[in-house]
Amino acid sequence: MFSFVKRYLRKRYLARHPISDTIWQQVIALPLFTGLSAAEKGQLREQAAWFLHKKSITAIDGLEVTPGMRVLLAAQAVLPVLNLGFDAYDDWHEIILYPGLFRTRDRYTDHFGLVHEREQILAGQARSNGPVLLSWADVAESAWLEGWNVVIHEFAHKLDMRSGDPNGDPPLHKGMSAAAWKRAFSNAYHHLVMLADRGEYSPIDLYAAENPAECFAVFSEYFFETPHAIADHYPAVYEQLKQFYKQDPLARLPRVRYRPAFEPVSYGPVVQLPAVAGWA
Ligand SMILES: [Zn+2]
Numbered sequence: 001m002f003s004f005v006k007r008y009l010r011k012r013y014l015a016r017h018p019i020s021d022t023i024w025q026q027v028i029a030l031p032l033f034t035g036l037s038a039a040e041k042g043q044l045r046e047q048a049a050w051f052l053h054k055k056s057i058t059a060i061d062g063l064e065v066t067p068g069m070r071v072l073l074a075a076q077a078v079l080p081v082l083n084l085g086f087d088a089y090d091d092w093h094e095i096i097l098y099p100g101l102f103r104t105r106d107r108y109t110d111h112f113g114l115v116h117e118r119e120q121i122l123a124g125q126a127r128s129n130g131p132v133l134l135s136w137a138d139v140a141e142s143a144w145l146e147g148w149n150v151v152i153h154e155f156a157h158k159l160d161m162r163s164g165d166p167n168g169d170p171p172l173h174k175g176m177s178a179a180a181w182k183r184a185f186s187n188a189y190h191h192l193v194m195l196a197d198r199g200e201y202s203p204i205d206l207y208a209a210e211n212p213a214e215c216f217a218v219f220s221e222y223f224f225e226t227p228h229a230i231a232d233h234y235p236a237v238y239e240q241l242k243q244f245y246k247q248d249p250l251a252r253l254p255r256v257r258y259r260p261a262f263e264p265v266s267y268g269p270v271v272q273l274p275a276v277a278g279w280a
Contacts, residue, residue: 010050019049023068027075032143032224035252040082047078050086056094063099063136073097073139076151079224080159083246088159094131101135124150126157128165145256147226148205156220160213168212176243184236189215191234203233220245228255 027033028041036044051074059065073095081088105119123138132154142149160166168185172178192209195202208218222229223241227249230238242248 013053014046014049017049017053019045019071020067023071026068027071030072030143031145032076032079032149034145034254035249044075044078044082047082047086048074051078051089054086054093055089058094058096058131060096060098060102063097065097065136069136069140072143073134073151076139076143076149077155080152080155080220080245088162089155091162092129092131092158096131096133097139098133098135100137102133104133124154126154126161126166128161132158145225145253147222147229149221149225152221152224153217156217157213160216166213166217168214168216170216170244172244173246176240180236181240181244184234184240185212185215185219188219188234188237203229224249226256227253 024045028036028045033041033044048071052070057065057070057073077089078086101121101123103119103121104125105117107115107117109115122133123135125133127133134150134154138150142151157166160168160170163169163171168189169181172181188204189209189212192202192204192206192215196206196209204222205218208215219230219234219237219241223238223245224247227238230241231250238250242250
């Protein structure tokens with residue numbers, strides 16, 4: 001009964017607050033959404049409208065957020081959960097949007113239990129039990145099938161955090177094999193760590209070799225942007241992500257040149273944030 005009422009209220013809201021045609025046509029024409037069927041595009045449009053209803057976007061440092069900017073952000077954010085259901089994003093509420101890269105000071109605990117503080121300049125950050133922070137400049141440059149996408153990266157961390165601290169081990173769906181997931185990702189991760197140690201060419205951004213949480217988030221970016229890079233070199237990881245996201249971007253996207261290094265396109269001021277615990 002409750003889910004029936006929930007569905008009814010959602011349907012009523014969406015009917016009354018659709019994303020405008022003009023904005024939607026501009027957003028859906030971006031390369032990231034290539035190959036989606038008409039039904040999938042319709043579903044994405046509804047999910048994006050619902051996302052904007054359920055999540056608050058707080059603009060920082062004088063950034064003015066237009067309706068078009070909101071839709072571009074939302075459409076990218078809901079692509080990973082298109083077939084998972086919106087519930088996958090239920091446990092957080094806010095996005096903080098900066099004009100460009102921002103500076104954070106974070107505390108983290110190392111393997112020996114020692115607490116450290118570090119400063120980082122970031123394009124995005126997903127906070128455990130907290131908001132997602134994003135640089136608008138990078139959000140705007142993300143949907144171009146170049147192998148990096150800050151929105152998908154940070155929201156992959158949020159999916160990972162559904163089972164606690166981010167560790168590359170998100171809750172899997174019924175029928176998925178935890179052993180197959182672990183085997184595929186740990187083989188890929190150790191291979192990337194080896195390439196990083198040797199300074200060798202990697203088809204995948206070596207930020208994935210930082211830790212298993214980043215490995216999952218970076219592979220998620222490639223999955224939606226340049227899936228051929230994963231399918232060519234880490235087919236077992238592609239198979240696991242296909243099951244996890246319940247999508248097959250390989251079947252819908254063109255093969256594009258993949259970019260071996262992470263080169264965020266960013267500009268705008270760097271903003272100082274207070275220190276927090278929990279980061280990804
Ligand atoms: Zn990350």
